[in-house]
Amino acid sequence: MSAPNRSLYCLPLLALALVACQRDVPPAPTQSAEGAPAPVEHVQPIDQAPAELKDVVEMDPKFIVGISYPPEANKYPGLAAELHRYAQAARDELMEAVRGAELQPGTMYDLSLNFSTLVDTPDMLAIAADGSSYTGGAHDSPLIERFVWLVREQKLLTAEELVGNAGDWKAISGYVREQLHAALSQRIDADELEPDERSRLMRSAGKMIDEGSSPDVANYQQFEPILGAGGKLSGLRFVFPPYQVGPYSDGVQTVDVPAQVLLPHIAPAYRALFVAG
Incomplete structure (x- = not known):
């Protein structure tokens, strides 16, 4: 950095x-x-x-x-x-x-x-x-x-208690990965790079995203509640430290996952924390 x-x-x-x-x-x-x-x-x-x-x-x-x-x-x-x-x-x-x-x-x-x-x-x-x-x-x-x-x-x-099934993490991971790739593309487009350089950066940074956001609970230990109506949660913000889904120079990256995406995968004991629908 x-x-x-x-x-x-x-x-x-x-x-x-x-x-x-x-x-x-x-x-x-x-x-x-x-x-x-x-x-x-x-x-x-x-x-x-x-x-x-x-x-x-x-x-x-x-x-x-x-x-x-x-x-x-x-x-x-x-x-x-x-x-x-x-x-x-x-x-x-x-x-x-x-x-x-x-x-x-x-x-x-x-x-x-x-x-x-x-x-x-x-x-x-x-x-x-x-x-x-x-x-x-x-x-x-x-x-x-x-x-x-x-x-x-x-x-x-903990993340382990919140989402206990590996298949559920796969669904959440897919959403997170899509958001991270979209943000990466926007950052690179803003730099107006030559096509070859753009392609190289997309491959190298994209590989870090795929590895750091894979459906492993260890990749999702850091999350923040997003407060919605009535004191319920409208979603979660997953926080990724430098090096996890990008180079050190990119700093901390976050992805907001809305409740409607999360709820089918949240453990039953914690679904009442979220805004339904």
Whole structure:
């Protein structure tokens, strides 16, 4: 991903933005009034699950961490624990890189992770996790995760539970693949390429689409509820991270699948969540 596109994954935190723009310039330690280095700032370290999720900022000469949570997540301790677990895993991976940072002197590692509320109804709370982690290499690694919490059941709704039959995934996959190919064609047409180059890109990118949207439940783990009338769902938005259905430069891609396409394939226990007809 090019440097300008990295902003898609950054939190709107000034400190993180400065680090992103000055990746290879290690910050000088700040000085206290006595001239000694000021202590590293740690706001709510996340080594242990907190009683309440709060935003996290950790700053060090080798790394910076910024994590933000929506207040709604604290309504359900089970969901809060899932969000914390995901954030902690991302932080653990960053710290592994930091421990080997002497191998790449002058590199600043960073983790930027934003949890935001997508849907908040009496039936469900859907949270999106978007961000990036730099642990070395040419560019950041995107962090993309979706959490759909069922309030009455007090559990996460998973793709495996939502659509349990392989044949049903085949039908959904066919719809998703058609939408992705159509979007690819529009992007390539907009570039006004020569016929040979257009054909080459259609083949290479089309192959990524076919592989990344195949009827395997593993390809559909990340989805967002689309809220319709009366608090019911009018469809689902499937989210595909970079590399899954296109090159890194294409970023995150999504496909909206309407309820009328989904309903014949949704497990009976969850059909009442959707708008019928």
